[in-house]
Amino acid sequence: ITSSGASGMEFFSRGGKNYLMVSNFLSDMDEQPDSETKSYLFEAAIMANTFHGIRRQSFKTQGAHGVEHDGDFVAIPNFYGPHVDVYSWKDDKLQLLQSLPSNGAAAVEFFHIESKIMLAVAEFNLGEVAVYELNATLEQFVPKLKLPAPGVAALAAVTLPEDNNKVLLLTACYNSGEDGFHLESPIYLHNGSEFTHVQSIATVGAHDVEVLTTDDNRVFAFYANDKDEKSVEKKSELFEWTNGKMISVQTIDTEGAHGANFFRHDGLYFLAVANYGDRETKEVVRWSPVYTLDLNIPRLELVQQLYTIKATDFEAFQLQGRTFLTVANEKSHKGRMALTPVWEMITKPDNDEL
Template sequence: IGNSQNENDLRVYGRISANSNWVELTGVTIDVEGNTSDGVGCITITNQNALLWGKPEFVEFQTIPTNGAYHLESFVMNNENYLFISNSYKQATTSYSTDSKLYKWNGSQFSHQQSIATHLATDSQFFEINGEYYLAVSNQYNGSTYEIDSYAYKWNNTSFTEFQTFASYGGMDWEFFIMDGLEYLGLINHRTDSDYNAPNIIYQWANNTLVEYQSIPGSGSSDMEFFIINDEKYIAVANLYTSTTSNEQDSFIYKWNGSLFTKIQSISTNGANDWESLQIGDLTFLIASNSQSNSTKLVDSKIYKWNGTSFVEFQSIATQGAYDSKSFVIDGETYLVFANSANDSTQDNRPSPLYKWNGKTFVQTQTIYTNGAYFWDNFTIDGKNYLAVANNATDATSDINSTIYKWTGNSQFILTSDSLDNTFFDISTIVDQTAQEDSSITNINFTVTSGTSPITITASSSDTGIVSNENITITGSGGSYTISISPIDNASGFVSININAIDANGITAT
């Protein structure tokens, strides 16, 4: 669908097959509020009914085993795509000292490239200076002290090797930025062993190393965000927790005065874990991810808008223990996703919402279910858009998968008269799953699209010697379902689980 120069003139194009040319169609009427049980809208083309099908969304693409994943960092080196995952805790060894891992895109998915020893790693920051590649990794806690070093690593064309050591205090976040041709790296320190007043440090690149440039007071700080408005430079610092056991405290905005950052605004936050800056046209927004008040994790996160002199509240988003937000643009549309880590009772299967800017406000367009989500990252490979989440933990364990999702692309119209099979009745894709012997796989989300109610869903195992049909459980309704699988004791191997759906008209989907 394309708009002509007249914004009120909507043109519709069609093609016979995926390989044929698109041609403009005539005699078209559109009802986007139409039969949504069969799609996300309906259309009439010369008296033939058609459906707006394939609503653009993110679908599961790859899972990666992680150990208390806290952060993901996607980047490109020498035209190769990489993903670094900061792991914080390994349940199997009950240890905060666990490797964080670098993955490389192999043409079809990410594969493991390198492991780096870390201690409750909370963040990483990739940056380039003078054609050299670096990766800073923050360590927060080794099981006995928060006063441990964090490191910057340098790429040697095959792996990252230790380059510089930084004294850190519950290291929480890195932020790399460039001002007036000079490179800076900010380090957020969350706490010392005795209190939450650890200073935050900004380093400047000089003489082939990073040297301390400015110290900024901290209050259980968690994040730093650099941004520019009308050529003026700013940083926002999120404060999570104080020594007086309070999550309800101010976070701060600082402005560059030519030599230092100085405080210009205080914003009341509730356990702020992250700041995200966002530019849409001539509008500048700042998003605070609030994780909890003193009494509940069910607190709103806030979107603030720059009014020319300060940030004012613009929109409130209902969140559950929000740890992060991420903004990105696809096909000229701006999106914003929140990482909901937990409500007041569970981390399991939490709805992390995706919002889209409609020209006036952010409206929810998709829900992605996550487990203790701590961070999102968006990236593009070969023209395809991906969204990755760091799943920190379920209620039972931190040794769980983090997930990469792939954007399905734009919607298309499909003629109903050409759909004599199950074109409009479909089960979403579930990527391959891996489990240790005698361990269950639980709460795998999938959707059943369309179909005439009632819909009957069954599942069967290709090898009942590994997984019996009785040990497959499906729950859910209204198109959203979960499947849990328990293998037979001491059994191992590969097995396919087939999910079948039959609607009231006898149409099937597999």
């Protein structure tokens, strides 16, 4: 799949069809890339036993910094634009429903509180998380509250089945300006009536946070630490929610980690980490690792490394019982439009190794 300045990807199904949405941060101009570009919706299909991405729609975006889907809605944060665009399905197409005012929107996250559909926006320039609630009568998202999170760049929400379905809202804080890259990334818990701060995680230029809920309701969180003032060679960290707080399980070496994605294959859990590399030195060709998560220890074990260029995000999905993994490569070697490769995960029949 061709992309241009890809910053995020989201797979979802709708009306019997499968889709892959790609948000593009910058245009494909070599010397002076433009943040006013287009993001694309692809139909994902298997034809002649091979994966195909067929472009179905395009959307004008301004530094789109990710994409999220929930039911009838798709949201795109425009980092360099004045709004977050929320789309809804109509006549088998995504059409603009609403533009929410924002200032440096770095990420969005849908989640549910009981029957309510919520949307959180990471307001990087403002150092806060803006939380909206869908008004079903108006068919509009209306502002509900704001939560402090200096330097917030990413969000993740997870329901706690073992704790009366309370909702955790995790933040990944990148750079607050005043305090640099070494920050405390707050975690908020919705107790049924309001959000309260329950914990802060020490992070270093955190560019993403991803969560996983296992079949037996264990909850894990992975923080992708990008860089500090000196280097992109950092430790990213895996946590498990235990007794009301996140407990560190393991750190792994990463090189400009921009994103990550938990997924499953053949009953096992995996984590793919997108290593962007070093933007300053332009050393951006990297191996991005894929780990299996051993729940018994628990521990991440390296399975494979994938060749990537300015990798910003991973997205795994299943089609016809087959597991695919794709990476958002921001650029090619020379700044031209990048190819977004799609891999298939298979089990080797000779020794059952992945």
